[in-house]
Amino acid sequence: MTHWFHRNPLKATAPVSFNYYGVVTGPSASKICNDLRSSRARLLELFTDLSCNPEMMKNAADSYFSLLQGFINSLDESTQESKLRYIQNFKWTDTLQGQVPSAQQDAVFELISMGFNVALWHTKYASRLAGKENITEDEAKEVHRSLKIAAGIFKHLKESHIPKLITPAEKGRDLESRLIEAYVIQCQAEAQEVTIARAIELKHAPGLIAALAYETANFYQKADHTLSSLEPAYSAKWRKYLHLKMCFYTAYAYCYHGETLLASDKCGEAIRSLQEAEKLYAKAEALCKEYGETKGPGPTVKPSGHLFFRKLGNLVKNTLEKCQRENGFILNPNQKKK
Numbered sequence: 001m002t003h004w005f006h007r008n009p010l011k012a013t014a015p016v017s018f019n020y021y022g023v024v025t026g027p028s029a030s031k032i033c034n035d036l037r038s039s040r041a042r043l044l045e046l047f048t049d050l051s052c053n054p055e056m057m058k059n060a061a062d063s064y065f066s067l068l069q070g071f072i073n074s075l076d077e078s079t080q081e082s083k084l085r086y087i088q089n090f091k092w093t094d095t096l097q098g099q100v101p102s103a104q105q106d107a108v109f110e111l112i113s114m115g116f117n118v119a120l121w122h123t124k125y126a127s128r129l130a131g132k133e134n135i136t137e138d139e140a141k142e143v144h145r146s147l148k149i150a151a152g153i154f155k156h157l158k159e160s161h162i163p164k165l166i167t168p169a170e171k172g173r174d175l176e177s178r179l180i181e182a183y184v185i186q187c188q189a190e191a192q193e194v195t196i197a198r199a200i201e202l203k204h205a206p207g208l209i210a211a212l213a214y215e216t217a218n219f220y221q222k223a224d225h226t227l228s229s230l231e232p233a234y235s236a237k238w239r240k241y242l243h244l245k246m247c248f249y250t251a252y253a254y255c256y257h258g259e260t261l262l263a264s265d266k267c268g269e270a271i272r273s274l275q276e277a278e279k280l281y282a283k284a285e286a287l288c289k290e291y292g293e294t295k296g297p298g299p300t301v302k303p304s305g306h307l308f309f310r311k312l313g314n315l316v317k318n319t320l321e322k323c324q325r326e327n328g329f330i331l332n333p334n335q336k337k338k
């Protein structure tokens with residue numbers, strides 16, 4: 001089953017030379033600075049390299065972050081921070097607020113910002129893979145794994161590193177808790193979409209699929225609520241995506257719940273459930289149009305034309321017709337359908 005996911009742009013950064021004339025002395029120290037410069041440049045290159053895979057990304061990230069630790073933690077393994085922590089100024093743009101950079105003279109800020117981009121890369125890699133037609137089981141597992149890795153990175157940054165910043169995260173920007181939490185929840189929701197698709201392919205019980213779809217819709221609703229207090233100029237497009245996915249998976253839940261009711265010969269209730277799915281699908285379709293017309297970070301696409309969206313429309317229509325036929329069979333000729 002093919003998928004479609006909204007993605008915000010990667011963060012951009014200013015070049016860093018790691019040249020500290022008069023501070024760094026000796027060939028070993030110079031080599032570390034050179035390695036820092038080259039490993040940072042290599043990691044930044046991979047963010048936009050379509051041939052990059054998770055193993056390449058992990059190796060490049062580990063290489064850079066292991067060297068950067070020398071600017072954060074004291075080398076004698078004490079609890080003291082490194083004397084080099086505040087020697088370099090780092091600039092990074094924001095995924096929502098475009099090319100307006102934030103700057104901090106703090107290696108922890110660099111660690112968080114680069115780690116944020118690594119997490120974003122994993123979401124984009126998952127999105128590219130999930131958007132393929134006829135995605136294989138192994139590819140679906142890799143999509144799920146990448147989204148889980150991204151969620152784990154975002155969560156780790158929020159809990160372990162962002163609190164260490166001397167300058168607190170600016171409101172409405174990437175490192176602020178509301179945005180980080182929204183990214184975590186979105187990753188969880190999208191990973192569960194892959195689980196639902198697999199459950200459908202394996203023809204699992206409709207009741208199980210309905211429950212998974214309802215839980216996924218709740219994830220999207222929670223993510224949307226997390227962003228509700230942000231400036232609409234920056235968050236409107238992202239929130240349209242979260243809202244349409246909430247409606248979409250609630251429609252899925254009603255559709256498969258209707259199948260469960262039909263299997264129990266509760267045709268009247270099944271029809272009402274499918275009619276609710278039809279309403280929610282229509283609402284999601286309207287939101288798809290609004291998403292395409294809303295300005296802001298993210299791709300310019302028409303989700304309603306995507307295969308994943310059209311499939312649900314056909315499923316709701318066919319299941320409702322099936323329920324109505326079944327209801328017609330069990331009613332006496334003189335009875336009116338309720």
